[in-house]
Amino acid sequence: MAQYSIKDLENFTKIKAHTLRIWEQRYALLNPERTDTNIRLYSDRDLKKILNINLLYQNGLKISKIAKLTEKEIFDKAAELLLDDEVNGRDEINNFVEHILALNEDGIQESLKRITEKIGIERLYTEVLIPLLEKVGTLWQVDAISVSHEHFLSNILREYLITNISGIRNAAVAKGKVVLFLPEHEKHELSLLFYYFLLKKRGYDCFYLGQSVPMKDLRQFVKETQPDFLITSLIAEITTDDFTELMSDLTDLIQPNKIFVGGYQLAKHKLSIPKGVKVVQSIDDIVA
Numbered sequence: 669m670a671q672y673s674i675k676d677l678e679n680f681t682k683i684k685a686h687t688l689r690i691w692e693q694r695y696a697l698l699n700p701e702r703t704d705t706n707i708r709l710y711s712d713r714d715l716k717k718i719l720n721i722n723l724l725y726q727n728g729l730k731i732s733k734i735a736k737l738t739e740k741e742i743f744d745k746a747a748e749l750l751l752d753d754e755v756n757g758r759d760e761i762n763n764f765v766e767h768i769l770a771l772n773e774d775g776i777q778e779s780l781k782r783i784t785e786k787i788g789i790e791r792l793y794t795e796v797l798i799p800l801l802e803k804v805g806t807l808w809q810v811d812a813i814s815v816s817h818e819h820f821l822s823n824i825l826r827e828y829l830i831t832n833i834s835g836i837r838n839a840a841v842a843k844g845k846v847v848l849f850l851p852e853h854e855k856h857e858l859s860l861l862f863y864y865f866l867l868k869k870r871g872y873d874c875f876y877l878g879q880s881v882p883m884k885d886l887r888q889f890v891k892e893t894q895p896d897f898l899i900t901s902l903i904a905e906i907t908t909d910d911f912t913e914l915m916s917d918l919t920d921l922i923q924p925n926k927i928f929v930g931g932y933q934l935a936k937h938k939l940s941i942p943k944g945v946k947v948v949q950s951i952d953d954i955v956a
Contacts, residue, residue: 671701671709671710671711672709672710672711672714672715673707673708673709673710674688674689674700674708674710676710676905677710677714677715677718679905679936681715681718681719681722683718683722688718691718691721691731695731695732695734695735696735697717697721697731697734697735698710698714698717698718700714716743716808716809716811717739717742717743719746719809720742720743720745720746720809721734721742723746723749723809724742724745724746724749727749729745743811746809747811760779760783760796761796761799761800761803763779764776764779764796764800764821765800765803765804765807765813767779768804768813768817768820768821769813769817771817771820773820773824776821776824777824777828780792780824780825780828783796784832789829789832789865790866790951793862794950794951797825797858800821801821801858804817804818804821822857822858825858826857826858826861829858829861829862829864829865830861832865833861833864833865833868836865836868836869838868838873839871839872839873841871842871842872842873843870843871843872843873844872844873844895844896844897845872845873845874845875845893845894845895845896845897846867846872846873846874846875846895846896846897846898846899847875847877847886847889847890847893847895847897847898847899848860848863848864848867848874848875848876848877848899848900849876849877849878849881849886849898849899849900850877850878850879850880850881850900850901851880851881851883851886851900851902851914852880852881852882852883853880853904853906854879854880854900854901854902854903854904854906855879855880855904856901856903856904856931857878857879859901859903859930859931860876860878860899860900860901861876863899863901863928863930863948863954864876866951866954866955867899867954867955870955875889875893875895877889883914883917886921887917887921890921890922895922896926897922897926897927897928898918898921898922898926898927898928899927899928899929899930899948899954900918900927900928900929900930900931901929901930901931901948902929902930902931902932902933902934903931903932903933904933905933906933906937908937908940911933911937911940912937912940915940915941915942915945916942918945919942919945923944924942924943924944924945925944925945925946927944927945927946928945928946928947928948928953928954929941929945929946929947929948930947930948930949930953931948934947
């Protein structure tokens with residue numbers, strides 16, 4: 669079971685540590701474990717509870733009222749908000765959620781193919797899959813979906829993207845060489861696969877190294893292939909020190925303006941991004 673410091677919770681939830689302490693001390697909404705040196709340690713359950721408390725609070729329920737609810741009532745009320753079709757309502761996304769909950773792989777595959785035929789992979793990813801993954805994350809928050817459900821979906825989406833990538837013929841004359849990789853301890857692959865699809869489709873010679881690539885191996889590969897661009901994505905939590913070290917290592921391998929980095933962690937570490945490194949926030953940032 670994961671354990672989080674109060675600073676971790678502040679980073680995950682964007683709720684100030686001061687506010688979390690008030691919720692704990694004044695309203696007894698949290699009861700974290702403590703180390704021998706009196707440092708608070710929070711569990712996954714605490715993280716979910718905090719997210720749900722904040723959801724209710726942001727939707728107009730006073731914290732004094734929330735404090736009178738049982739944990740089950742907090743989760744149930746949050747679920748009502750998150751599952752409200754008027755708030756979250758896209759039919760396609762809700763259709764996917766039903767298939768995920770039923771572990772219906774055929775239903776997911778059929779929906780992917782149907783939507784792809786209608787609007788293409790690029791719009792499928794940006795208009796359907798990104799909102800779907802965000803909704804799956806919120807459903808985890810209220811115990812409606814487990815980590816196993818998330819992995820089930822991720823593996824289906826991964827295979828679907830790989831199948832479509834393999835169907836793209838290599839360009840007779842490549843526009844340039846691109847190395848796509850995830851650094852050590854990073855396993856969230858879907859964004860990187862989508863970048864791979866975009867670039868291969870547009871005639872680039874792509875070397876896809878995948879998840880959790882050790883820096884020493886990346887260094888050797890770059891030396892051998894001499895790519896024009898390096899592309900990566902950072903979703904999993906990374907400390908400022910590790911982020912800074914990674915950026916330093918990458919800028920030693922290739923010019924900063926040849927490095928493209930996407931993922932949620934960039935907002936957290938934006939002050940540590942070297943000058944010149946390209947931040948990927950949309951398709952245009954990759955294909956331009």
